[in-house]
Amino acid sequence: MPEFIRFDRITKFYGPLCVVENLDLGIVKGEFVSLLGPSGSGKTTLLMMLAGFEQPTSGNILLEGTAINAVPTHKRDMGVVFQSYALFPHMSVGENVAFPLQMRGVGKAEIEKRVARALDMVQLSALAERRPSQLSGGQQQRVALSRALVFEPRVVLMDEPLGALDKQLREQMQLDIRDLHRRLGLTIVFVTHDQSEALTMSDRVAVFNKGKIEQIGTPRQVYDEPATRFVAEFIGETNLVEGVVEAVEGAEANVRLTSGAQIVSAVSGTVAPGQTVYLSIRPERVDLTEIRGDARNCLETEVTDSVYQGDHLRVQLQNAAYPLIAKLGRRSREFPPGTKVYAAFSAGDCRVIAP
Amino acid sequence: MIAGPSRTVRSLILLAPLLVFLIGFFIWPLFSMMSQSVSDTAVLRLLPRSAVVLPVWDRKSPPTVSMQTALMEDLKAVDDDQALGDMVRRLNSARSGFRTLISKTTSALGNTANPPADLVSIDKRWEKPEFWLAIADALSPLTDRNLLAAVDLGRNAAGDIEHLPADQSVNRVILVRTFWIAALVTFFCACIGFPYAMIAASLDGWKRDLMLAAVLLPLWTSLLVRTAAWFILLQEQGLINDLLRWIGVIDAPLPLIFNRTGVIIAMTHVLLPFMVLPIYSVLITIPKNLMPAAASLGAHPLRAFLRVLLPLSLRGVASGSLLVFISAIGYYITPALIGGPGDQMISSIIAFYATGSANWGMAGALGVVLLVATLLLYSVYARLSAEEPGRR
Numbered sequence A: 001m002p003e004f005i006r007f008d009r010i011t012k013f014y015g016p017l018c019v020v021e022n023l024d025l026g027i028v029k030g031e032f033v034s035l036l037g038p039s040g041s042g043k044t045t046l047l048m049m050l051a052g053f054e055q056p057t058s059g060n061i062l063l064e065g066t067a068i069n070a071v072p073t074h075k076r077d078m079g080v081v082f083q084s085y086a087l088f089p090h091m092s093v094g095e096n097v098a099f100p101l102q103m104r105g106v107g108k109a110e111i112e113k114r115v116a117r118a119l120d121m122v123q124l125s126a127l128a129e130r131r132p133s134q135l136s137g138g139q140q141q142r143v144a145l146s147r148a149l150v151f152e153p154r155v156v157l158m159d160e161p162l163g164a165l166d167k168q169l170r171e172q173m174q175l176d177i178r179d180l181h182r183r184l185g186l187t188i189v190f191v192t193h194d195q196s197e198a199l200t201m202s203d204r205v206a207v208f209n210k211g212k213i214e215q216i217g218t219p220r221q222v223y224d225e226p227a228t229r230f231v232a233e234f235i236g237e238t239n240l241v242e243g244v245v246e247a248v249e250g251a252e253a254n255v256r257l258t259s260g261a262q263i264v265s266a267v268s269g270t271v272a273p274g275q276t277v278y279l280s281i282r283p284e285r286v287d288l289t290e291i292r293g294d295a296r297n298c299l300e301t302e303v304t305d306s307v308y309q310g311d312h313l314r315v316q317l318q319n320a321a322y323p324l325i326a327k328l329g330r331r332s333r334e335f336p337p338g339t340k341v342y343a344a345f346s347a348g349d350c351r352v353i354a355p
Numbered sequence B: 001m002i003a004g005p006s007r008t009v010r011s012l013i014l015l016a017p018l019l020v021f022l023i024g025f026f027i028w029p030l031f032s033m034m035s036q037s038v039s040d041t042a043v044l045r046l047l048p049r050s051a052v053v054l055p056v057w058d059r060k061s062p063p064t065v066s067m068q069t070a071l072m073e074d075l076k077a078v079d080d081d082q083a084l085g086d087m088v089r090r091l092n093s094a095r096s097g098f099r100t101l102i103s104k105t106t107s108a109l110g111n112t113a114n115p116p117a118d119l120v121s122i123d124k125r126w127e128k129p130e131f132w133l134a135i136a137d138a139l140s141p142l143t144d145r146n147l148l149a150a151v152d153l154g155r156n157a158a159g160d161i162e163h164l165p166a167d168q169s170v171n172r173v174i175l176v177r178t179f180w181i182a183a184l185v186t187f188f189c190a191c192i193g194f195p196y197a198m199i200a201a202s203l204d205g206w207k208r209d210l211m212l213a214a215v216l217l218p219l220w221t222s223l224l225v226r227t228a229a230w231f232i233l234l235q236e237q238g239l240i241n242d243l244l245r246w247i248g249v250i251d252a253p254l255p256l257i258f259n260r261t262g263v264i265i266a267m268t269h270v271l272l273p274f275m276v277l278p279i280y281s282v283l284i285t286i287p288k289n290l291m292p293a294a295a296s297l298g299a300h301p302l303r304a305f306l307r308v309l310l311p312l313s314l315r316g317v318a319s320g321s322l323l324v325f326i327s328a329i330g331y332y333i334t335p336a337l338i339g340g341p342g343d344q345m346i347s348s349i350i351a352f353y354a355t356g357s358a359n360w361g362m363a364g365a366l367g368v369v370l371l372v373a374t375l376l377l378y379s380v381y382a383r384l385s386a387e388e389p390g391r392r
Helices: A043-051 A093-103 A108-121 A137-149 A167-184 A195-201 A219-224 A229-234 B003-038 B042-046 B048-056 B065-077 B081-094 B098-110 B129-138 B145-150 B171-202 B206-219 B223-234 B239-247 B260-283 B290-296 B301-329 B333-338 B346-356 B360-386
Strands: A003-014 A017-028 A032-036 A058-063 A078-081 A155-159 A188-192 A204-209 A212-217 A239-249 A252-257 A262-267 A276-281 A287-289 A297-308 A312-318 A323-329 A340-345 A350-353 B153-155 B161-163
Touching: A003 A043, A017 A043, A017 A212, A032 A043, A032 A195, A043 A078, A043 A155, A043 A188, A043 A204, A078 A137, A078 B290, A093 A108, A093 A137, A108 A137, A137 A167, A167 A195, A188 A195, A195 A219, A204 A219, A204 A229, A212 A219, A212 A229, A229 A239, A229 A276, A229 A350, A239 A262, A239 A323, A252 A276, A262 A297, A287 A323, A297 A323, B003 B145, B003 B360, B042 B048, B042 B081, B042 B129, B048 B065, B048 B129, B065 B098, B081 B098, B081 B129, B098 B129, B145 B153, B145 B360, B171 B206, B171 B260, B171 B301, B171 B346, B171 B360, B206 B260, B223 B239, B223 B260, B223 B333, B260 B301, B260 B333, B290 B301, B301 B360, B333 B346, B346 B360
Parallel strands: A032 A188, A032 A204, A078 A155, A155 A188, A262 A350
Antiparallel strands: A003 A017, A003 A058, A204 A212, A239 A252, A239 A276, A252 A262, A276 A350, A287 A340, A297 A312, A297 A340, A312 A323, B153 B161
């Protein structure tokens, strides 16, 4: 598929502070890409540059092959959804949604029709006459969404649009937006610091750290095959264990932990024997057994604490050298503190990460 | 339950200084000013006996004996020359000729050697009902003549309201001039104040502080000092004219002082803070992301301004305009110092009546006119701002 948007070696400085550093990113048409990272990682700045609110210090932003750096925001034809909604308080819901169409000189009858359709899409037709201040946060955000979609923009940019909503509403909106994306074939660039939001909604996730993209891939890739320590720690919860590579065989490596235990693990990057690396082991991939089973990796541990959390049992373990965490299914038996258990996992359930 | 009443008493005691202050320095002066404008006791005070007799007169026939006797008794009893002068002035303004008539009558009455039999024997004019009519009308303790005169109206002999002759009709011209100058000042304040407030609101840190300080600093300076400063700047040999001539823009000095231009320049400067601050306070509450949002929706910056920022800040412009306009119509010092004779506003007329001619009735009446105009304006503003629902 041809690239629709390309960030070409984008660098952005605020005074002496570098917020985006030599960044490359391509997005294809119809794709839902999340920019995920902690605050200050440059993800919002990148979105603002795409919308035209900010100018890159160097580098080009291409839309369908043409540089749009010099194109002012109002000619970029991109719908932006802000975290704080940015609805016009002096206009009714209907007038808000009609605004972009009026700016484009669309005829009156056509505006009416399209506004009705756009409000219908977010189930707000009944509230068209209300003022934004008379709506709940979730309703306001749906108005903002329909206002950003009504003029059929080439790209929809969302800057933490669900950040101000409570958890239940946020999860509903995540599914709604995902559904709209599929139904309308939208190209969406979505900024968030919430990793589960990014995993839920995106086709691809770009993980940002300190102005750079640490890893970009499908939700499954960034979760299961974290390329860096930062990605492994930022997305989900993980056990990170230090060790030295002893041998590499194909896509697997033998790693000796400082405790002396041997681990066989999948490798995503390139590592060489003798290198010091980290192993990332997702807590939910760890099994606890009382007798050493036939799993390829088995660590001798002792339970220090176990907490029942409804949908899972969270067990804290102490290995000879490292604390470990295991999340067990709700059918698992209890492990009282002090129990000696084996933490077992397959080679595919852990990952070697070059530091 | 027990704490209830004592709490009320306590809060009333705490509020007492405020209430006393409000009554003493706000409600009482306002009330006395308004009552001055309609009270008219200059004649009634001195002619108590006539006040008993005159109301039964039919207002047409020649004066009866009892009327003449009562008036003679009253005039004989007068021992206060200043009060007499007030009464004469009051009667003379209703009907010319009273001045000579009364002085002739009082001197005749003072002649104890040869007391006159009746008033007609002193002066034939006492036969005419018009003079008695004037006295009868002036005896009422309440009058609308000050209020009418404040807008250049008066009552004719038949008691109908009519326009005063042109040589006495100056108040309306000055009232119109007052409102016109105030409107111009408001307009210029809005033209300068709105962009100023917008720039101040868009900045932050020390730049914003500096801009606000530049507005606030003059507020902390005496009005007289600021006006005097403009006096120096605007003179023919003042800084502005010297500078313009030095640059070579003009050859002869511009007439900037003792005319309307000077008054408007100085008043605009003096009143600018009252425009900038309300607009500023509204602008900083407007979310910062509305303009970017409008741009992203396809609005050219100018259209975004007209459709989003301007309507949202109109409330500030309206309250600023109201403040400036209401302050401007009461201006006194600045037009008096910077303006020419054709730029005096209603306050200087009030000052003239109050301190120049001790005509408190007219001063009060003009004050009432000013107050009513202000209240009307305010009610219009309140109505307009109430008609915008959905605002926080």
